[in-house]
Amino acid sequence: MQEGSSEQEFNSIRASIAILNSNLDQQNQKKISVLNELQNLQEKIRKEGAESKVKKFVSLLENLKLLERQESEIRCDFDAKRSSLEAEVSDLEEKIAAGSDSKMLSRGLDGSLNESLLKLNIAKRELAARLRAIVSIKRQLDDAPSQSELIQYERRLSELNAHIQEKLQQTRKFYATYNALLEIKELMLKETSLLNSINSQFQEAIASTTGRMKLIESMQGIVKGSQQKLGKVQLGLQEEQKVCDALKERYTVQWRSKDAAILS
Template sequence: MVGTWHLAADDTDKVTGFEEELQNARASVETPTTTLENLNQTKADVLNNLEKESAMKDLELQESVLQSDYDVKRTDLETEVCELEEKIAAGMESESLSKDLDCLLRVIGKTECGKQGISNLIEGSDFQDAITNTDGCTRLIDSMEGNVKGSQLQKLQKVEVGLQEEQKVSDPLKKRCAAAMAGKRRCYSLLRLFSGGRLGFATTRVRVLVLRIATKYNSEFSLSGLHSGKMLTTSYAY
């Protein structure tokens, strides 16, 4: 009985040891899993912060451009105000000056409202949503890309209209050039006949007439070429 009891106690100790080893093994497996999850979360946070930082830079650039435009307009308006003050000092008509001042004040008010609207947009809920929410940031970026694409489309449409106008001008010039070239070739053929003596019997009056016709076609051809050059120059300038 004593030996049997000792054997059972040993088995219990072994089972307890196995259970401890099993728990340690489970803990060893769970620790890397938890670490990996933490790393993935950190990676997601970093990517989110990078997107927010990019959106912030774009908005800061837009604000800088708008601020520059505002400063230029404000300077122009202040110059006009100074000119009006000089007119007042010089004794200009009060009614006309009053209208000019009212107009300037309205423009200044609109400029101030526009600046305030921009500030509210940057500091408002839309911007806060953009920097705190991935979907908001995506919508903001899509909106800015849409504005850029719209501007590019307008420029392309203007270029297309210019090309169509240029085509309308170039087609008649091409026809005139072709006609002038054909006439020039005919005149050269007549001149070769004269130079070869084949029309030696022709009168001096006929010779002079042929030379005048050749000169006329040469002039028309030169003018057509000149107009074509101007057209192409205008196209490149556009």
């Protein structure tokens, strides 16, 4: 009866070792799955050009490497524990074969079984912690945008950029119109002031030769100033025309190159 109980305890210890081996194999499979997913995500990053997510993936990869080191340490510890358990099993088998005292053997088996169960529970907790860490990393990787989302973001940014450019052109046009009207207003005020001055002093100026000479000189100065102002305006117009011609030429070249690319 005691030998049957001993065999059951041996079988329980061996089952514990088998469970530990199975858990370790499952953990290795999950690690391989996570590594494959990371490789797929890295390939997507290279194809989609999602540079803004590179730092996040690097951090996740560093965490994964840390978990791999921890796994290696756990595996070494597991191998040591397994070797110890196998040595204990061999020792117990030798004792059974040698016909040792059943009470001492039973106590030894109970102690070994309790120790094995404790080690098994510790290994389960460590495995659960590892699985939680892997699931956390997987969730963070799932937060990365997909290719369709990146395309949608790019489309929205392009539309926003086009809208901003349109508003900018309108704003520039309004400012140019305002400046032109303001300049026209200033010229009209000067013209009105000049006409009022001439009207008030004309009769007095033509009454004498000196007054007429001063009036002529004043008019010549006004004409000269107007010509200088007209020259500045014409220079500005020429500069604006050059810029306009350059833009037309550039757009014409771009359109021709696009047409050539489409035809080819």
